[in-house]
Structures are given as C-alpha cells and as structure tokens.
Amino acid sequence: MSQAVTPSRAQVPLVGFVGQALAELGDAVVAVERCDERRGVARIDAERTLEVAKKLLAMDGSRLATATGIDVRDGIDVLYHWCFEPQGVVITIKVLAARPSLTLESIATHVPAANWIEREMHDLLGANFRNHPDMRRLILDDSWPEGVYPLRKDFDQVADRPPLPPVPPAPEEGVS
C-alpha cells in the first residue's frame, strides 16, 4: 500500500555518510530516491515511522529539523527532515499517510521536536498521528470549522474561506 507513490524502483547506490546512515535503517527503507554527499531522500515503510525515528535520533549529531506534509493523490506525503552535524547532511525520510485513514504512528512520543510539526500537519492537511501526546490545535483558530484543511490542494484561498466567527458583544458602558 505504501509503495503506491513510489514510481521509481531504481535503487540509488548508497555512498558516503548518507549511505551509511540509510543502511543502518535496514529493511525499513523501501526505496532510496537520492543519495549524494550532503543530501539523502528515502521512502520508508509506513508502519515503521517510530522505529526509524528512534534509530535516527540515536545517531551521533542527528536532530529533527522539521517535517513537510504534502497533499498528493494517494494521501498525505509526510517528509521528516533529519539533519546531521557536523557533516552538514540532510536526510529526508518520506512516508505516506494513505487515504482514507491518513494515519501514521506519531514520532513525537520519542522525538519532542516532532510535537509541534505533527500538530501543524494535522491542522493544515488533516494527517492523523496515532498516540500523539498532545493533539490540540496549534495553527488554526478555535473557530475554524472541523474538517476544512487549508493547505490541501483542493482548498481555494478565496472561495473556500470559512466565514469569520461572530464578533463578541461590546462591553456595556461604564464597565471597565
């Protein structure tokens, strides 16, 4: 199921530091899309996000920079960007939250840096993260309607904008 958005099966040769790091992830990696001196891109098994995140966080000099969610045909493509210092490497781990559930295992339980960005992807794209410690709204206002995701491709900024919430009544005269 998770291979649906992986058209290219051609494996890129694993070289250098990026290659070593990707090799350590073992068979969780489904396809390697890019592997050069400073950048790596790999797609992983959608069921194994947490396992991969634990391995990456345990590596020397690693940190989660952020994640990108993209609305694609088959679901929400989630890209976790891991940086490695001092090598100056960025490895992007792609994982598809497939329709219709759009659900992935949260990595925020183990990587605090993922907490906010997973909430953001939930708010703006409607991706769901199982076992996330604190899935309150982060970006959207409380008055924003449920089930409207402004970063989806089918959301039009002008036509689909929800009405503004009602203005609270003005305070009475003489009351400070």
Next chain:
Amino acid sequence: MTHKTMLNIGPFHPLQEEAEFFQLSIEGERVVDVDVRTSYNHRGIEKLDESKTFDQVPFVVERVCGICSASHPLAYIQAVEDIAHVQAPPRALYLRTIVNELERMHSHLLWAGLAGHFLGYNTVFMWAWKCREPVLDALEIATGSRVNYANCKIGGVRRDMTDEQLQEIARIAGEAKGPVEMLIGAVLDDPVLHARLKNVGVLSKKDAKAYGALGPTARGSGLPIDVRRDDPYAAYDRLDWNVIVAEEGDVFAKTKVRLLETVEAIKIIRQAVRDIPGGQIDAKVEHIPPGEGIGRVEAPRGETFHYVRSDGSNYPVRHKVRAPSFNNIPTFKASCIGYEVADVAITLASVDPCYSCTERMCTAVDAESGREMYNFSQLVKLSQQKTERVRRQA
C-alpha cells in the same frame, strides 16, 4: 500544601513582537509547567507561495519576518538552486554573505538591548540600539532598504554594490567593533549579571538535541551546530571565522554566544569586503526542472529550513518554511520549569523568540482568590526587581 496557580502571558504585549500565549503553572514562586499557544497571526504564506511564480516567492518570504528578511529568501533560493543545479557566481555569494551578516549584527544588538531592558539595565538597551542604528544604515546602503532587502534572486543577487558602497559598509562595521566590545566587557564582567543570569533557565545538551534547538539557543547549550560551517553556503567557507559555543546552557551562555557572534559578524563583513571578487552577479536561470530541494541558512536565531518541490511548471508545488523559533519556543518546556517566576521573562527572552506585530496584554483573574494575576509588564518589573535585589546583595 502548595496552591497551584495559572499565570497567563500574552497573547498580546508590546514588548513581544508577535502574538503568543504562554500559560505557566506556578506553585508559590516556582514554575511547574509551561504551555505555549502560537499562530495568532498565521498568514498562510506556504499556501500563498503555491500561487506565486518561482521568481515572485522571494518577495513573499522576506516578509515572513522583518528581522530575518535576508535569511528566508536566501534559504528558499538555495532550495530552488538545489533543484535546478545552479551555482551562483562568486561575487553574488560574497554579496549575500555581507547582507546576511549585517542582518545578524542588527538582530543580535536588538536582542541585547531588549534583554538589558528585561533585567532593568536600560543603559544597555540604549547603547545596544544606538550601536544598531548605523548597521541599519549600512543595510540601506547595501540594498536600498532598512528591512525587506529584496536583494537575492535565483542564481545570484539583484543588485551589485560599488566599491565606495562596500568600503562604507566595511567602515560602519569596523566602527561598530569598539562599542560592541565595550558592551561585551560591560555585560560579561558585571557581577550582578553573573548572579542574575548564571544557572537560570538551563537547557541541557540532551534536551537541546531532543527538542531540535537551533542557533544561539543550541550553541549556548554546548551543541556546536552552525549551518554556515557545517553545510556552507554563500561565501562562508572562504572566510576565516569561528563558531561560538558555550557549554552551560543558561541564559548567561546564550547572551555570551550572541554578543561574541556579533564580533564574528563584523570580522566576516570586513573580510568579505576585502576579498570580494569581480565579475557577474547573476547565473541567469531560465527554467526550474521538476524535483525537490532543500535550502538552509543560519539566520540570527538559528537554522532556517526551506523545502521546495517543483513539477516543472512556473509555480512551486509545495514550499515549506520552518523558521528557527518554531523549534526554539518548545524548549521552554525544558528550560522554564523549576525556576522562579522572576526568571521567566529573561528565560523566554533568551531564545529571542521571533514574533512580529503590535500587541496588547490580557490580565487574568484567579477564579478562587479573585486576585489579579501578572501581566507581562509586571513580569518584567518582577525581573527588574530581582536584579535590583541581587545588586544590593552584591
């Protein structure tokens, strides 16, 4: 038995630059929990960029932040250059370096001034901002504007600088060195500030890594990360400068890192003006092929991360912007808990959280006691009173 109270800071306050809501749980004077709520001014720039052409996006993203308005476009441009496999000409790389370091200077000086004010050192505030003013003049010489420089473009920079302009920038940077060093001496040798800032708001190295802390916040906690050195862009790999790291993780360490980085910035600008080569400033990019790219820039507050995906059309399919404060603000969960309320203002300020508009302040009333709780100006007052107390003891 201790009574737990909630302390609300925000969402609006003139000392903070943009709306943000902190809720502290307090037992007596101790902070036991912190909750943060942001995005009161979310402008949907990522969505907006999908309807702009590749050439228009830099003008949008420089408005992400009024202070980092050189870093964001540069990160975006590097992501696009990554997709298109373009290398900007050397002169353009040096010009980018000069503008980005001027930005770091003015941002760090701005922060030093604000931090001084939070602690009740309004002289530091006046000096730091006086020293910052010529830096903004230099930016105006370099780009025609004090903010939103519109300097970079895909494949190079938009405008060249003449030799006279470059010499003037080097002179202004050089003249800032004396006052900055005096400021550093005044701050780092002050026994009151030592007593006030050491062992306050400590962010451990382990927490800094787990929360993905960036920039001076990470470097003050002993994490030697700096995109300028690790993944060099612009002309940083051709110049001689140091990454400033402090191990302690407290507010003092972050202050030290920022102040010493200002001196490094002056060093970089003067070298860049000395070494700048002649030649083209633009690689003349005509087409952005399908693909995806990542651009990283060390903004004053830490790494700015941009991801761009192209499908071969004129418009980006997706443009992700991650500003450094998005990672730095959650570190309050690790650095505020266990400290006094009087230390919160400076701890919150120590990561230099980047928000940007006019703000008001809400005052909350404790439902049980009916007592009014702190607002941010009271919090700053509390912080200034503590400094005064420490000073009298010293």
